[in-house]
Amino acid sequence: MSHSDEADSPTASGARVTQPLTRRPTAGWALMGSELAVLFRRRRTWVMLLALALIPVLVAVAVRISSAGSSGRGPAFIDQISQNGLFVALVALTICIPLFLPLTVGVVAGDTIAGEANLGTLRYLLVSPVGRVRLLVVKFVAAMAFCLAATVVVVLAGVLIGAALFQVGPVTLLSGDTIGVGQAGLRALLIAGYVTVSLLGLTAIGLFVSTLTDIPVGAMAATVVISIVSQVLDSLPQLDALHPWLFSHYWLDFADLLRQPIEWSSFGSNALLQLGYVAVFGALAYGRFASKDVLS
Amino acid sequence: MxxxxxxxxxxxxxxxxxxxxxxxxxxxxxxxxxxxxxxxxxxxxxxxxxxxxxxxxxxxxxxxxxxxxxxxxxxxxxxxxxxxxxxxxxxxxxxxxxxxxxxxxxxxxxxxxxxxxxxxxxxxxxxxxxxxxxxxxxxxxxxxxxxxxxxxxxxxxxxxxxxxxxxxxxxxxxxxxxxxxxxxxxxxxxxxxxxxxxxxxxxxxxxxxxxxxxxxxxxxGSLDELRQAGQARVRVLTPDPGAARRVLAQLGLAADADASDTHPLDGETVTAPLDAGQDGDGAIGPGTLADRPLDPEHIVAALVAGGVRVRGFAVERATLEDLFVALTGEGFDVAQ
Missing domain, CATH: 3.40.50.300 (P-loop containing nucleotide triphosphate hydrolases)
Incomplete structure (x- = not known):
């Protein structure tokens, strides 16, 4: 397309100079790989994942040394831990969902665009060139990957420390059925998947907030605050009508995956809600970023 | 385009x-x-x-x-x-x-x-x-x-x-x-x-x-064009500054009012901008000087014919630096 006018230009006819255009563009997966590498090689990411892994460890150790037996208080499933170590993962997830997971996801999602702008790398990525839509997609997918990594880390750490400190055996489900350890592991991963999906709405919000500013800390804080506000609103009975529309509404409803047969309805309505948030805030992020003057 | x-x-x-x-x-x-x-x-x-x-x-x-x-x-x-x-x-x-x-x-x-x-x-x-x-x-x-x-x-x-x-x-x-x-x-x-x-x-x-x-x-423009465009000035060293001003004025050159440096032996230096280039909105093109009949030799001839004792004569063009300063202002007065 662009070769014709080059040919009659007197000074730019050197073969070396015109070389780049003789190739076809690649699909752009290299940037995706690079994005994931930058995210997961970053020390900050490791620190956050490590902190998340510490929570099941703390839970397990606390239950182990207290040995006070069941007091009936505390997060769901905490009583079951001493009978079956696999429940450490569930307790840890329940503890992480309201604050720690939104916190880490807020950091990653809030950093997506604002972080690049702050480092001054955004302008260089854009003139490389990366199309703005491609950059948003790559950033969102990488943040999604972090959500998955974060929840899987909590579940894995929980299962491992539970197995180390407590006995592990067949799990009695909420429906009264009993499943084997292997099955239970699969259920745990399924719950990790549920929590990952739960966080996508927040991730999209973080991406959008990140396009609004060049200060990553601001975007991170705003994202975390939004997640807290959503949970507060969800706890106010006066706002009943609003509840099904809050992205945090189904966050703790993963217990339905612990029935036999699996009760998929909450998974489905959660996924649909999160998808809605991704669509709306993805569109807002696009609307903001596609026409934004990059002056950072 | x-x-x-x-x-x-x-x-x-x-x-x-x-x-x-x-x-x-x-x-x-x-x-x-x-x-x-x-x-x-x-x-x-x-x-x-x-x-x-x-x-x-x-x-x-x-x-x-x-x-x-x-x-x-x-x-x-x-x-x-x-x-x-x-x-x-x-x-x-x-x-x-x-x-x-x-x-x-x-x-x-x-x-x-x-x-x-x-x-x-x-x-x-x-x-x-x-x-x-x-x-x-x-x-x-x-x-x-x-x-x-x-x-x-x-x-x-x-x-x-x-x-x-x-x-x-x-x-x-x-x-x-x-x-x-x-x-x-x-x-x-x-x-x-x-x-x-x-x-x-x-x-x-x-x-x-x-x-x-x-x-x-x-x-x-090209650097040469820009150098050309720098405002040229006529510089006449003469013991007859008054006459020189008059002749320059006849040629359409407005001599600078303040007498520049005086030399005890050779008289006074009269300078005048050789109106080249900077017209109105600022675009500077080449060749403005050549379009006028004001070649240095013409000016000298006119001066001599007018009875001015010419002891020194030069057409000085501003350096690129001068031009840059003239165009953008000097020092820290950052453009608003």
Whole structure:
């Protein structure tokens, strides 16, 4: 397309100079790989994942040394831990969902665009060139990957420390059925998947907030605050009508995956809600970023 | 509008931020193969113009073509052929120099991944950073970051390289190296568009230049054209200043009112602007002087005929430096 006018230009006819255009563009997966590498090689990411892994460890150790037996208080499933170590993962997830997971996801999602702008790398990525839509997609997918990594880390750490400190055996489900350890592991991963999906709405919000500013800390804080506000609103009975529309509404409803047969309805309505948030805030992020003057 | 012979062309390029017009209807013409100096004091709109050329900021109005294609519409095919250093380097401090370049190279869909390692190594070598390639950029000095930024612009063979203040933070030796680098680039046919607020840095490497002031393009052309355009002044050394003024006035030259330096033996120096060039809105073109019958010999002849004892005569043209100062103002009065 662009070769014709080059040919009659007197000074730019050197073969070396015109070389780049003789190739076809690649699909752009290299940037995706690079994005994931930058995210997961970053020390900050490791620190956050490590902190998340510490929570099941703390839970397990606390239950182990207290040995006070069941007091009936505390997060769901905490009583079951001493009978079956696999429940450490569930307790840890329940503890992480309201604050720690939104916190880490807020950091990653809030950093997506604002972080690049702050480092001054955004302008260089854009003139490389990366199309703005491609950059948003790559950033969102990488943040999604972090959500998955974060929840899987909590579940894995929980299962491992539970197995180390407590006995592990067949799990009695909420429906009264009993499943084997292997099955239970699969259920745990399924719950990790549920929590990952739960966080996508927040991730999209973080991406959008990140396009609004060049200060990553601001975007991170705003994202975390939004997640807290959503949970507060969800706890106010006066706002009943609003509840099904809050992205945090189904966050703790993963217990339905612990029935036999699996009760998929909450998974489905959660996924649909999160998808809605991704669509709306993805569109807002696009609307903001596609026409934004990059002056950072 | 696109003209194949121009690497960059703008028509009425304008950028308004709120109520402030930062770039005001500039018409840039950067010939292919040139080293084009984009001059102007800080805050005169250079970087904003560059951001618009590269599609980072949208123009409020006006047209841009880069390498013969519309920007920002064709950014996807234009930008892979353009290397850029924009308002200082920007890198991930927690990655090494090599990792940073690999990252930015992987963003370019036209850049071959199979040759990435080789190209990154070559680019680092070209700016003399091979020894620091594995170091985290956090540990780089400003000058090293600047070099890394230039290396990034050289990752693939480019047709146009845009360098915004490339010598910022570099020591005199680094500045010299940048100059040599620019020379070696033009040798392979690359157009180099380099901005600076320091004329001296650029004068030695440019073939063309444009001068910005408060968002306006106040001069543009080849260096020779610009030198020509500098206001020429007639300088007459004579013991008959009064007569000299009269004759000059007859020729249509307004002699400067204040008697300049007086010499006890030779008399007085009378100077007059030889009205060349700077007309009205500022576009300076070549040949204005030649169009007038005011050749130096004519003036001298007229002076002598008018009974003026001419003991010294010169037509002095302003240096590029003078021109730059005249166009942009002196000192720290940053353009508003």
């Amino acid at each position: 696109p003209d194949g012979g121009l690497a960059i062309q703008t028509r009425g390029l304008t950028k308004v931020f709120g109520r402030q017009t930062v770039v005001n209807g500039i018409d840039l013409s950067v010939p292919r193969g040139s080293v084009f100096g984009f001059l102007g004091p800080n805050g005169s709109g250079k970087t904003t113009s560059i951001r618009m050329l590269l599609g980072l900021a949208s123009a409020t109005s006006g047209e841009i073509s880069v390498l013969g294609q519309q920007m920002p519409k064709r950014a996807g095919t234009v930008l892979p052929r353009v290397g850029a250093l924009i308002e200082g380097p920007g890198f991930y401090p927690f990655l090494s120099g090599t990792a940073n370049l690999r990252r930015l190279d992987s963003a370019d869909r036209f850049a071959q991944s199979s040759t990435r390692t080789v190209r990154v190594g070559e680019a680092l070598e070209r700016v003399g950073l091979t020894h620091a390639a594995g170091k985290k950029v956090r540990a780089y000095s400003l000058g090293m970051k600047q070099r890394l930024g230039i290396a990034n612009a050289l990752l693939t063979p480019r047709e146009l390289i845009v360098l915004d203040e490339p010598t910022n933070g570099l020591d005199p030796q680094g500045t010299r190296e940048v100059r040599n680098l620019v020379r070696s680039l033009t040798a392979s046919g690359t157009t180099v568009f380099v901005s600076s607020h320091l004329l001296a840095e650029i004068e030695q490497m440019c073939t063309h230049a444009a001068v910005m002031r408060s968002g306006h393009l106040v001069a543009q």
